[in-house]
Amino acid sequence: MKKFNFIFICLFFTAGVSQAATIRVPEDQATIQEAVNVSFSGDTIIVAAGTYSEKVTVTNRTGLVLQGAGAGLSVIDGGINPNLDDTTGAVITVNDDSSITINGFSLVGTQYYGVKCWWRTNVTVKNCKIGTRNGGVTPPAYTIRQGLKCYDNSTLVILNNEINAGDYGINYGPNCTANVMENSIYVNRTGIVFCGLDAGSVLNNAIAGTGVTYGVGIEIISSSPLVQNNVIYNFPSSGISTNGTSANAKIRNNVVSNIGYNGIMLLDRSRPEIANNIITNSRYGIRISYDLYNSENFSYGYNNLYNNSVSNYTSCTSTTGAISADPLFVNAAGHDYRLQPGSPCIDAGNPDAQYNDTDGSRNDMGAYGGCDVKTSTTSDVTPPGVPSTPVTTSVLYYQAAISWGASADNVAVQGYKVYLNDVFTYASSTNSCTLTALLPSTNYVASVRAYDASGNESDNSGDVSFRTHSLVEIDTTAPTTPSYLNMSIGSIGGYVDVILGWGNSTDDFGLAGYHLYWCSQAAGQASPSCDVLWSDDASYSTIATEQTTYTCYVTAYDEAGNESGATETKTVTTPADTTPPAPPSTVTFEILSDTEVKLDWSGATDNYSVEGYKVYRDAHAIAALDSYPRSYTDIGLTPAVTYMYTITSIDPAALESAQSQSVAVNTRPYYVPPPPPPDTTPPAPPQGLTIR
Incomplete structure (x- = not known):
């Protein structure tokens, strides 16, 4: 039967001719996974606003696009994995040799990963919110342990997302290509970890630590990424940590603030470039492990290390261009690390032209200087223009x-x-939309607002009013007549049934169901009993009675009440019942008194039906009962006597089953109360005797 769900689906129009298809969820496919299953490489899957309770797996797709309505609007809820150590759990899994873009979703649920990318994948994740955090506890509780995981030999581009994770925000495996840009990352443990990467870039990210015992903003292990224009704060252990053969890593123009121990920590054989950074309010500014060979020869210039409580430089020294002065942030407490006019960090970075600011001037230290900074250092607060009516x-x-x-x-x-x-009903990335699942004969008013990536919204457009039609106004065509009707006598579950099947009908607006014009006439019945039955699919069955003639024909009908022509009329007659029912399989009893016994028994079966039961005591029938309830209380019995009980079942043809297994019941002896004990206590003497 046709059902309507209130879902608003956007229409997208493209120019030119392309082999790629657009699949809409839930208009074309009910779930995202179903859309992925029917997609081909190069297709676009457009997901309407709403919450989709599923996990999504993409395999062997190249150039596939998953397009949501926006973070907070299209939500994929991966559900609860009770074992958060289960590393197979992910909201979205991209399998080997796939390439995919994931744009505009919230990924939630209690899973190990938000997005998991297996070997040799090429994945772009942008404009998403991954995971949730409960800031009401310390440390915050996160529902996802790792936001994004990239396995060996893969490319993962992460752009303009909010990432919330208990362990790692982003975790890159060996030989991956990393591009992490313009994200906000909140973690209890490590914001970004690189292991065995020859290159990559981390640009313009805000990385916040929320843990209390251990946590690193960016951990670089035997890798050589460019880490530039990032803000890293509130980590218990280190802002940036390098380890292994990370000699070619470049750490430029970052702000590292409020770190429990090390602003930048160098371990093992790492010796990255460290230039134009501001490191403040930590215990150590730049610190080198004591077991690092030749650490006494390390020196760093053109950084501002200020107000680090133990030392600015540990096992290394400052050199040309190094300063230690209040950077004059706009609002450090609010994590606005832009520089106020007059900051000593302005035009204080490395004077080499390769470090120049985007306007060509000398480098400004900190996250808002240098050549790779975003062109605008202020937030976009300008709303889009108002759409036309x-x-x-x-x-x-x-x-x-x-x-x-x-x-x-x-x-x-x-x-x-x-x-x-x-x-608000839907967010569309184009300037057209189809509103579906509306109510018929109903007045509606629609308006539109535009929004940008910063969340600015325009004012409302003008209103457009419209009224939906009633179905009968536009649907005057009946469904097609079912092409055939089969009617037979068969057995379903051990019972004799009348079974029908017919050809499916079609309708231009959708089929509502089928009418069955049904008559039955038992042997000896003067005239048939007729009714109109209903079915939502092309089949029907019912338990039959013996020696009964059944006739039926079928029509199809739609929501507007249009009815098709009728099938041919079919007739079947059930045979006489010659098979007695089976006896009840179990009989139980309860002794209620010395003269009363209660019997209960299981239901019996018959090829037609069981109409009733007989109760036998000592081989004599003492009661005939209906089919329900299957219970009988025998009264007026003699105490201290053994009785044998059996039960039989009766069908509509008056055929009686064999006797059930007998049960022996011993009534209680007649209860004679014992005599009272003898009275051995003499009466009390009289009181108050007087002599006159």
Whole structure:
């Protein structure tokens, strides 16, 4: 039977001819995984706003795009994995030799990974929110242990996401290609870890520690990434840690603040470039492990190490361009590490032209200087322009298509929010949308707002009003007639059944179901009993009675009440019942008194049905009962006597089963209360005797 769900699905139009397909969820496929299963390489899967309770696995797809309505709008809930040490658990898994873009989702659930990328994959994750954290406890509780995991020989691009993870925000395995840009990362343990990478870049990220015992902002193990223009704060252990053969790593123009121990920690044989950084309010500024060979020859210039409580330089020294002065942040307590005018860090970085700021001037120390900084160091607070008033392009009884003029923005419009009767219903990345699953014969008012990547929203557009049609106004065509009807007598579950099957019908607006025009006439019945039955699919069965003639024909009908022509009429007659029922399989008893016994028994079976039961005591029938309840209380018995009970079952043809297994019941002896004990206590003497 046709059912409607209130889902708002966006229409997307592309120019030109392409072999790639667009699959919409839930309009074309009910779930994201079902859409992935039917997709091909190069397809785009557009996921409407809503929560999808599933885990998604992508295998052998190249160039696949998963497009959500935006973080917080399209939510993939991977559910609860009771074993958080189970490393197979991930909200999204991308298997070997796949390439995919994941854009505009929230990934939630209690799983080990948010996104897991196996070997030789190429994955881009952007504009997503991964994981959740409960900031009401210390340390915060996270539902996902690792935000994103990239296994060997893969490429993982991570752009403009919010990542919340208990262990690792991002974890790169050996020989991967890493590009981590413009993300906000919150973790109890390690923000980003690199292990065995020859290259990669970490640019313009904010990485915050929330743990209390151990935590590192960026951990570089035998890798050589470019780490630049990042803000790293509040980690218990180290802001940046290098280990192994990390000689070619470049740590430039970062702010490292409020670290429990080391602003930058160098271990083993690592010797990265460290330039133009600001390291403040930590225990140690730059610290080198004592077992690192030739550490006394290490010196660092063009960094500002200020207010680090134990020392600014440990097992190393400062050199040309090193300063130690208040950097004059705009609001360090609020983690706004931009420089105020007059900061000693302005134009104080390495004067080599390769480090120059984007305007060509000498490098400013800290996260907002250098050549790779974002072109704007202030937040976008300008909302997009107001969209033009929507217009309806088609209105049916359950849906309406609307479109509107595109908005302009100082950066870029990310999408549009569609409001139906002043309630936000869907976010669209294009300037058209089809609102489905509407109510028929109902008035609606739609309006649109534009929004950008910074969350700025325009004012409401003008309203467009429309009224959906009633179904009967537009649907005047009956469904097709079922192509055949089969009717037979068979056995289902041990019972004689009348079984019907017929050809499926079709309808231009969707089939509602089938009517069965049904008659039955038992032997000796003067006229048949008729009824109209209903089925939502092309089959029906019912338990039959003996020696009964059944006739039936079938029609199809739609939601508008249009009814198809009838199938041919079919007739079957059930045979006389010659098979007695089976006896009850178990009989139990309860002695209620010395003269009463209660019997209970299990239900019996018959090829037609069981109509009742007989109770026998000592081989004599003492009661005939209906089929329910299967219980009988025998009264007026003699105490201290053994009785034998059996039960038989009766069917509608009055056929009686064999006797059930007998049960022996010993009634209680007649109870005679014992005589009272003899009275051996003399009466009390009289009181108050007087003599006159």
